Structure formats: structure tokens, C-alpha cells
Amino acid sequence: MRCVLGVLATLCALFLILSDAVDPSNFKTCDQSSFCRRSRKVQSSGSKYALIPGTLNTYADSLTADLVNKENHHQFAFKLEALVGSSFRLQIDEKQPLKPRYRVEHALKGQPQTGRIRVQRETDGEIVITSEGNKAVIHGDPFRVDFYENDVLVVSVNAKNWLYFEHLRQKSQEPPAAQAEHENQQEQDAAVETPKAADAIDDPGAWEENFKSHHDAKPYGPEAVALDFSFPAAEILFGIPEHADSFVLKSTSGTDPYRLYNLDVFEYIVDSKMALYGSVPVIYGHGPQRTAGVYWQNAAETWVDIQTAETNVVSSLVNFVSGSRKSPPPAAHFMSESGIVDAFILLGPKPLDAFKQYAALTGTHELPQLFSLAYHQSRWNYNDERDVTSVSAKFDEFNIPMDTMWLDIEYTDGKRYFTWDKFKFPQPLTMIKNLTELGRHLVVIIDPHIKRDNGYFFHNDCTERGYYVKTRDGNDYEGWCWPGAASYPDFFNPVVRDYYASQYALDKFQTVTSDVMLWNDMNEPSVFNGPEITAPKDLIHYGNWEHRDVHNLYGHMHLMGSFAGLQQRDPNQRPFILTRAHFAGSQRYAAIWTGDNLADWSHLQHSIKMCLTEATAGFSFCGADVGGFFGNPDAELLERWYQTGIFLPFFRAHAHIDTKRREPWLFPERTRLVIQNAVLKRYSYLPLWYTAFYELEQTGEPVIRPLLAHYPLDKEGFAIDNQLLVQDRLLVRPVMQQGVSKVDVYFPAVDDKKNGDLWYDVDTYQRQEKSGYVSVSVDEYKIPVWQRGGSILPKKERQRRASTLMINDPYTLIICLDRQGKASGSLYLDDEKSYAYRQGQFIHVNYEFANGQLVNRFIGKPKYKSDAWIERIVIAGLERVPSGAGITVNGVTQQLEVLPHEGHVVVRKPGVKMDVDFALKLNY
Structure with a gap:
């Protein structure tokens, strides 16, 4: 069917989009992406890069040096910067590019705060710097940077010598391979030949590239950047969303790498490394003792190869014989089409530390309306x-x-x-x-697609003012989306x-x-x-990017x-x-x-x-x-x-x-x-x-978390991704299989001896005391959820048509005790809508229960006035049932009724307002 503009174009597009599930052939593989082919080929070559002696400069927060590609003698500027909060920033750019290379803007929440460095040792082949008790060791030839947290090696940069940086160059003539590709689409899949000269890139697609009926002019030629990161203290890697795949990243040996390239993919394939709608180039390596991360700040199309233990048998044998680690550490190879190397090294050492270090760079979601x-x-x-x-x-x-x-x-x-x-x-x-x-x-x-209609004010404004993304010829780009013919504002x-x-x-x-x-x-x-x-790559944005x-x-x-x-x-x-x-x-x-x-x-x-x-x-x-x-x-x-x-x-x-x-x-x-x-x-x-x-x-601590966030020693829990934690208070294992009457739930261990937390079924308060898998019966109403022993969480249990009508409803506190009879938790409340909380108009309170007594401690002086109050207090895990309870407010004590239930007791109507100090003592 041939699609034409206007209504027929829309109908054709709708037919293609809605007719069947996703067709993977509509999306590139690594072999069909010339820069990915070239970057991946580096994995079989040797080291090309070395620091140039005598070029080192040190500053209060950073050091710089020149880096050279020993094959073509092109030089690069290397910078290593220490950041506050156990992080480093590593950048590599061309020293004298033909034109500036793109550096990502607007992803970071602001300019990162730098820390101080101290040069501990400097020789011709090695430079050692320290910052905040952490250490970076820079090796000159072959170029490598090792990062240590508390003297433990956690991230090694270019340990595999996969650094690859295509410098910008003039196109002297159309390479024969590119001409062949233009004449024959099949040339895209040709094997990459050995370059005829040190500076040559004789790869189909290096200077122009076709995919199906689309032609990418590539006016600046090849400009890929790639670098490997090894995680010596890790056993698994996770991160780099968005993919419909497992939580733990899989080896890409023999398959395509994971792809980061925002695409409209409908009815996407699960258990796939295909690109989806989002691209977040942050990855973490986790082992029982350490978690570290790398944020690869690059907004171009990016592929990420993952190497895990099973991908290198020879290295495993060598390490085993030498008495070192029995398998090579997991590694990630980031490969981007353009831009610079701009990598943030997050040293952890705990999972939540690494997550917070990333949040310190890119920010957090502000408090949403309730x-x-x-x-x-x-x-x-x-x-x-x-x-x-x-x-x-x-x-x-x-x-x-x-x-x-x-x-x-x-x-x-x-x-x-x-x-x-x-x-x-x-x-x-x-x-x-x-x-x-x-x-x-x-x-x-x-x-963002704007209908091209001369009767539409938004389109007319964008056209007259030059607000649309441009073609390489300087015209407004026109594509098809839901309105039919559409153009796209250059945001x-x-x-x-x-x-x-x-x-x-x-x-x-x-x-x-x-x-x-x-x-x-x-x-x-x-x-x-x-x-x-999606949009052609050779369109032009503001700034001539x-x-x-x-x-x-x-x-x-x-x-x-x-x-x-x-x-x-x-x-x-x-x-x-x-x-x-x-x-x-x-x-x-x-x-x-x-x-x-x-x-x-x-x-x-x-x-x-x-x-x-x-x-x-x-x-x-x-x-x-x-x-x-x-x-x-x-x-x-x-x-x-x-x-x-x-x-x-x-x-x-x-x-x-x-x-x-x-x-x-x-x-x-x-x-x-x-x-x-x-x-x-x-x-x-x-x-x-x-x-x-x-x-x-x-x-910066995530709201939902994998088990390893709080149980980093439990190797069995590393890969579990059919369960989640809500903060550290709830363990949720939804029923996600058809026709089952039982599901297996994993209760994580807190130490090497397989000791576990106490967990309380939120429906029955039945207690789970051991770690490991437990088969749990479910009916149509049952959602397997447990509250951790040692936690206190708030609830509201009066039914309303909408949450906005619940603002003054009373709270219930659910207290589940640990083995020591203790628990703690927090509650936050404000007007649920405005920014007044940023002027202190909120109540944030910690609750602590120990020795039969519950007290509250405000975080900051409460300035927000709420009509809500505490209606009930549920306590699970008591060794004996109290006869009652006394609550003391402003020096006055009032006796409360305590009702026993199976597995828990309920303290009725404490009646205390949310902004008032109190102490509740159980009577025996």
C-alpha cells in the first residue's frame, strides 16, 4: 500500500501501528548500526591509548592530562574530577576537534559539588590520588583508571582496553565501501575489514548509512565513543533501563547488546534487550560486600555489552590457577554514536549509597500531590x-x-x-x-507532534517564528503522527x-x-x-546540533x-x-x-x-x-x-x-x-x-526497592524480581501466574548464617521467622504482603470516593516488633497540594517503640496544622497481652482500652493530634 499525505497518510500509519505486534525487523540490530559494529570490534583488539608523559596538571579538585591514540597519534584531553559524596567524574574529549562535540545539558540537577584531591604518588606509569578516603589509580600505558572504596577495588575503567574514540575528520572522498552500500543495501551487514591506514575507517556506514528506505547523510562522519567498566567486587550488574527484561542484566555474548535509544515500540517483546521509550545510562555492580555504579552521560544512541562470569572461560581458568578470583568480574561496555566520554563513578559502598549518589547528580522527583x-x-x-x-x-x-x-x-x-x-x-x-x-x-x-494546518495557531506560530526542528537543508521537518502531517517543536x-x-x-x-x-x-x-x-538522525536542533x-x-x-x-x-x-x-x-x-x-x-x-x-x-x-x-x-x-x-x-x-x-x-x-x-x-x-x-x-532513597537494597549479603535474593520492597517496611510478592493456589515467596537473609528478619502477614499478622522460600496459599482476594518486624507504618482506613477527601481522616499506626521487641517508622503530612511544605509547612515525625512504650519525635518543629488524629494503634509481636495502656500528653495521662486479637492487639482511640508530642505506655 502506498501512503499519501493527509487523511490517507494517517490511515496508513494507523494500519501499520495497530495491525500486529511489534516487528523487530523495523528496528536496528547492532550489526545494522555501523558505529556499534565498529565499537564492538574493539573487543578483539589490543590497547591503543596511553597518557602522554609530562602533560599532567593537578588542581584542588581535579587533574588533567593528554591522552594519545598510539595508532593514529590523535590526542585527547583527559580529566578526572573528585565529587563530594564518594563519586568521581571522568571525561575524555578531543583536544582540538574540528568542531565542538556535544556535551549533555539539563540531565544533571545542577553543577556537581567538587571535592578536594591529594596526589599520593606520581611516577611515569602511575598516578594515585585520594579524596574523602577513596582512591583513584591512573595507569599511563595502557591507559586504565582503578577506583577504590576504602582500599577495595570496585570499578576499573578500560581494564579490558575497549576504549574507542573516533575523532572528527574531513571527508576527502566517498569511501568505496560507502558507495557500495549506497548501491546495495546488503552491504550494511558486511564484515568490517582491517583499516588500510591507521587513520582510515573503511566501514560500510561510516560516512553515510541506510536502513530500509531511510538514508542518514552523516555529514560529520564517524564519531563514536566507547569505554568499558569492570566491577571487581560485584557478582551481578543491573540498571540501564528501559528494557522489558530481567532485573539482573544478562550476558550479551552471542546476542545483541542492550540498546538505549528512545523508540515507540508497541506490544513490545518481553525478555528482550531491544530499546524502548526511555534511556537511562546508569548501571550498578553489586556483590555481597560492595555496590558501585557508573552513570554514562551521553544522549546519543547507545549500546551496552554485558560480560558476566560465563562469557570468558579462558580468563576464569587463569584466575583460578593463580589463586585469584575464579571468574572475571562482570563488565559493561558502553558504545555511543557521538558526543564525548563523560562518566560518573559512584563508589557506594552499599546499594542505597550508590542510589543516593546517582540522585545527588540527577535529582529526585519532587513530592507529588497526594x-x-x-x-x-x-x-x-x-x-x-x-x-x-x-x-x-x-x-x-x-x-x-x-x-x-x-x-x-x-x-x-x-x-x-x-x-x-x-x-x-x-x-x-x-x-x-x-x-x-x-x-x-x-x-x-x-x-509534541504539531498538526500542519494553516488554520491552527500553534502551527502558524512555530512556522513563522522558526520554532520547528529543521532538516539538514534548513527547512521545517515534516513527519507523520496522529494528526497526519506534523512537525516537531525544537524544545x-x-x-x-x-x-x-x-x-x-x-x-x-x-x-x-x-x-x-x-x-x-x-x-x-x-x-x-x-x-x-522516530526522527532522522541528521535533523538539526538549536545550537546546530x-x-x-x-x-x-x-x-x-x-x-x-x-x-x-x-x-x-x-x-x-x-x-x-x-x-x-x-x-x-x-x-x-x-x-x-x-x-x-x-x-x-x-x-x-x-x-x-x-x-x-x-x-x-x-x-x-x-x-x-x-x-x-x-x-x-x-x-x-x-x-x-x-x-x-x-x-x-x-x-x-x-x-x-x-x-x-x-x-x-x-x-x-x-x-x-x-x-x-x-x-x-x-x-x-x-x-x-x-x-x-x-x-x-x-x-534520594527509592520508594520501591529490590531485595538487595536491604539484604546485600543474601546472594539468593540478588536476582529475585517478582518481589519488591516498599521502602524497608513492606515485602510484596504479587500473584502473577494464571490459575495458581500457591506462590513461592522468598524471605531474605540478613547475614551469612541465613538469619532473617521477622515478617508479619498484613492480613493476619501471622509471623514468618526464617529466611528462604515459603509456599504461601492464595485465593482470589489474597495479595501476599508482609510488614517487616521492627517497622511502624501509617495507614488511613476510612473509605472515601477520592484521596482529596481524606486529608483530615484519622490515622492508624501499625507496629510490627522485631526480636528485641522494638520498632520504628515515620509519617509525613502536609496540605497534599502546594509548595508550602518547602517553607516548613509540614509535619514529619518519627515513631519509636521499645520496652512497651511508643513515643514520637518530630523532625523539625511542626508548622502545619492538621485536624487529623491517631485513631488506632495496632501492635503485633508482643510476648504477652497488656491489660491496657496510658497515653501522656502535656503531662496529663489518660487510660486507653487495649483489645486482644489473634496475633496482635489494638489500642483504641488514642485521640492525639498529629502535631502533638505524646508517650504511650502499655500496662501489664
Whole structure:
């Protein structure tokens, strides 16, 4: 079928996008990506790089030296910088490039704070520096940098001599191999020949490259950078989202590397290294004694080879004979198409230390409004105002809480953003008011593709002012997306971002209110007729940078404009944005979800794996489309997906336009009741989620965590990715298999002797005392969840239609004791909406229980006034039942009733306000 512009183009694109599952042949392999071929070939060559003697310069916080490629004698500038907080920054750039090479901007939250260094030893072949008790050893020839934490080697840079840096060069003539490729598409897959001269790159695709019908001009020629990182103290590697794969990264020996290249991939394949919507180039190596990380700051297309123990048998034998480590340490080989080497070394030593070191660089998600942590109801698309109102009313009719209705692209006037379809939504302000009066919110979608329509103000402004991304010929780039012919604002231009942000002002976008929030989709960017369903690499952005340099940042820059727009619209209200494309640092602006998944058990299972990986890479605010975006889930799958979704931070049901309607009341009563039970459980835990997100903003510690975050010694738990921790308080093992009546749950060990924490079933308070696997019975209502002994967590257990109506509801404290009869935990509360908390308008309190007494200790003086109070205190793990309890407030003691239950006791109506000091003592 030949597609033409306009309506036929849209229909053709829709047919291609919606007809079948993803076709991997539409996306490149490493062999089809010339820079990946070349970079990977270095793995079989020897060292080429050495420091030039006599070029070393030392400063208070850094050192510099010149680096040379010994084959072609091209020189590079090397810099090593110490950062506060047990981190280093390593940079390599051309010393005298033909033009500047791109350095990533806007990913870091600000300029990193540098630390002081001391040169401990300097010889011709080795330089040793120290900073904050850590050490870096720089070897001159062959070039290598070893990083030590407390004298333990944790990261080694270029230990495998895979450094590869293609310097910019003039194109003297069209290489014969490139000409052959232009004439014959099959040349892409040809083997790379040995260069005829030291400076030559005789590789098909080095100077221009074809993929299917698309041609990449590559005006600056080959400019790849690559470097290897070994983790000598590690046994596993994890990170580099986004991939629909296991939490622990797999060896890429004999397969394609993991790919980081933001792409629109629908019904994606699970257990795959294919690129998806986000690219976060941070990786961690973890072993029982140490965790370390590397953040590879590069926004170009990137491939990452993973070497694990089984990939190098010869080295394993050598190390075994020598008495050293029996297998080579795991290693990662980062290969990017352009840019510079800019790597941050995170020395840990504990998992949470490494996560916080990365957060110190790229930032954390600011505290979201509480409603955004509650339940969201969406589909592509709710038909009209009556449909929205009816769905909202049905949630009330069936007593299922719901906070937010979502509108996909069909709400617009012909896919023109910042407009409404006047026939389907004639009175949007009235519809919005009806929702907000019920305590609910509306989220609308606004994507970056702009309809090319001379009657559309946004398109006319962008055209007249030169705001669109340009072709290499200087014309506005035109591609296809949902509107048909579309162009894409160049968000790298601050003037364009300001213009885009200004469109959210209520005097411009007059058909919304300041309570309407935002969904940014298709921002990879998605281009239906582009190479790999995205934008060509030789487009030109602000600053004369090619799209190849900045591709993985495009969605991030879109987010910056969106976030600024919502903040300017209402400076005192925290924005909520959901994004699909993301890069390092995007967590400062938006939540994410796992994209266009499928109503399939395997996609349900991967929602946990993917969000766990994202959380360690800064993106705690992660979820998956409940029920699956494509396809029609049966009742059991839908039930189990809701039960899983309530324990991911972002909780939204969403479905494709061609799926059957799947609101809970459209299923049999049993399914509706199971869903209702799950959603109510989510709402009861909202105080825990809200506290966790506040503490995330303050500390950088993820909200959801893999087992190794708190049980780093337990090797059995390293690879477990069907369970998660909510902070260190809950252990969650959702039921994600069809037709099962039992699931195996792993309780992690705290030490080498397999001792474990105490864990309490949150439904029965039955106690699990040993580490290891336990088979747990489940019925349709059961979600296997345990609270850790030694923790205290807050809940709210009164049912409301929306979280916004719960603000003054009373709290229940759940205290689960450890083996010493102790527990501690925290609670955070504020107005749940504004930025007043940054002026101290909040209550943050620690609770401690020991020796039969519960006390609270405020973190800072409480300035926020709340009408909420403590309604109940549940205590599990007491050795004997108390006869009562006394609570002392302001020197006055009042006696309270204590009710015994199986496995726990309940202290009734302490009645103390949240901002008041108290002490509660059990009586025996």
C-alpha cells in the first residue's frame, strides 16, 4: 500500500501501528548500526591509548592530562574530577576537534559539588590520588583508571582496553565501501575489514548509512565513543533501563547488546534487550560486600555489552590457577554514536549509597500531590462529556475510590493540542468543575507532534517564528503522527520552551483549570514514517546540533517545557505530568509508565521487573497500564493486575481504543469485588506512599526497592524480581501466574548464617521467622504482603470516593516488633497540594517503640496544622497481652482500652493530634 499525505497518510500509519505486534525487523540490530559494529570490534583488539608523559596538571579538585591514540597519534584531553559524596567524574574529549562535540545539558540537577584531591604518588606509569578516603589509580600505558572504596577495588575503567574514540575528520572522498552500500543495501551487514591506514575507517556506514528506505547523510562522519567498566567486587550488574527484561542484566555474548535509544515500540517483546521509550545510562555492580555504579552521560544512541562470569572461560581458568578470583568480574561496555566520554563513578559502598549518589547528580522527583498516588482511570478514549461523567458516577455507585479521569487524543479538535472537540466536549469547564467538586482531577494528553494546518495557531506560530526542528537543508521537518502531517517543536531552544510553556496559561488555554494535569506521550519522538518510527538522525536542533547527538534527550526537553508551563500557570501547585520518553534527570519533572504493554501474564510479570530497575535509576514514580494496553484481559488476569498495580507507585488502568471496555463493573460481581478490595487497600496505604515520596525527595532513597537494597549479603535474593520492597517496611510478592493456589515467596537473609528478619502477614499478622522460600496459599482476594518486624507504618482506613477527601481522616499506626521487641517508622503530612511544605509547612515525625512504650519525635518543629488524629494503634509481636495502656500528653495521662486479637492487639482511640508530642505506655 502506498501512503499519501493527509487523511490517507494517517490511515496508513494507523494500519501499520495497530495491525500486529511489534516487528523487530523495523528496528536496528547492532550489526545494522555501523558505529556499534565498529565499537564492538574493539573487543578483539589490543590497547591503543596511553597518557602522554609530562602533560599532567593537578588542581584542588581535579587533574588533567593528554591522552594519545598510539595508532593514529590523535590526542585527547583527559580529566578526572573528585565529587563530594564518594563519586568521581571522568571525561575524555578531543583536544582540538574540528568542531565542538556535544556535551549533555539539563540531565544533571545542577553543577556537581567538587571535592578536594591529594596526589599520593606520581611516577611515569602511575598516578594515585585520594579524596574523602577513596582512591583513584591512573595507569599511563595502557591507559586504565582503578577506583577504590576504602582500599577495595570496585570499578576499573578500560581494564579490558575497549576504549574507542573516533575523532572528527574531513571527508576527502566517498569511501568505496560507502558507495557500495549506497548501491546495495546488503552491504550494511558486511564484515568490517582491517583499516588500510591507521587513520582510515573503511566501514560500510561510516560516512553515510541506510536502513530500509531511510538514508542518514552523516555529514560529520564517524564519531563514536566507547569505554568499558569492570566491577571487581560485584557478582551481578543491573540498571540501564528501559528494557522489558530481567532485573539482573544478562550476558550479551552471542546476542545483541542492550540498546538505549528512545523508540515507540508497541506490544513490545518481553525478555528482550531491544530499546524502548526511555534511556537511562546508569548501571550498578553489586556483590555481597560492595555496590558501585557508573552513570554514562551521553544522549546519543547507545549500546551496552554485558560480560558476566560465563562469557570468558579462558580468563576464569587463569584466575583460578593463580589463586585469584575464579571468574572475571562482570563488565559493561558502553558504545555511543557521538558526543564525548563523560562518566560518573559512584563508589557506594552499599546499594542505597550508590542510589543516593546517582540522585545527588540527577535529582529526585519532587513530592507529588497526594491525588497522583491514588487510582487513575483512563482509556483511549472516553467518548464525550457524558461518558466521563457516567464513569465517574459509576465508581461512586459501586463504592470504588477513584481520583483521576484521563482523556487521550480524541478530546482535541482534530488532534490539535490546546483545543477541544466542540461536539464531544462542548462544555469542558463544566465537566472539569463537576469532577473537582467530587474531589477528583482530570488529566489531558498533549504530545509534541504539531498538526500542519494553516488554520491552527500553534502551527502558524512555530512556522513563522522558526520554532520547528529543521532538516539538514534548513527547512521545517515534516513527519507523520496522529494528526497526519506534523512537525516537531525544537524544545532545545529555550525560546521555544518558553513559548510552549506559555500556552498553558489560563488566559490562553481557557478551557481548562489549574487543577487539570498533563500527559506527555509519543515524545521519543514518535514519527510513524521515520527511520525506526522516530526522527532522522541528521535533523538539526538549536545550537546546530544534530538529532543524533541529542535524540535521547528530546522527551526530556519536552518535559522541561511542560513542567514550566504548569508551574507558571499556578506557582503554588505541584505539577503532575506523566511521560513516556525519559532520560537521566527526567524524574525531576514527571512520572513514567512502562508503555504499550499487552494483556498477557508475561507483561504483568515484567511490570515489576521494569519498575524495579527504573527505581534504582531514579524513577520511583513508575507503573504499568493495569490490564494491559493492547488486548482484552480475562477476569483473572485483570484481578491480579489490579492487585499488582496497587503496589507500584503509579497506579493507572489504561486501554487501547480497540479493546473492550473494562471498567470494573462490566465484569462479574466477583471480579468487581476483588478489584474493589484491592483499590481500597491502595487507599489505606496512601500515608505510607506519601511519606515514602517525601523521604525520596529528601534523601534520594527509592520508594520501591529490590531485595538487595536491604539484604546485600543474601546472594539468593540478588536476582529475585517478582518481589519488591516498599521502602524497608513492606515485602510484596504479587500473584502473577494464571490459575495458581500457591506462590513461592522468598524471605531474605540478613547475614551469612541465613538469619532473617521477622515478617508479619498484613492480613493476619501471622509471623514468618526464617529466611528462604515459603509456599504461601492464595485465593482470589489474597495479595501476599508482609510488614517487616521492627517497622511502624501509617495507614488511613476510612473509605472515601477520592484521596482529596481524606486529608483530615484519622490515622492508624501499625507496629510490627522485631526480636528485641522494638520498632520504628515515620509519617509525613502536609496540605497534599502546594509548595508550602518547602517553607516548613509540614509535619514529619518519627515513631519509636521499645520496652512497651511508643513515643514520637518530630523532625523539625511542626508548622502545619492538621485536624487529623491517631485513631488506632495496632501492635503485633508482643510476648504477652497488656491489660491496657496510658497515653501522656502535656503531662496529663489518660487510660486507653487495649483489645486482644489473634496475633496482635489494638489500642483504641488514642485521640492525639498529629502535631502533638505524646508517650504511650502499655500496662501489664
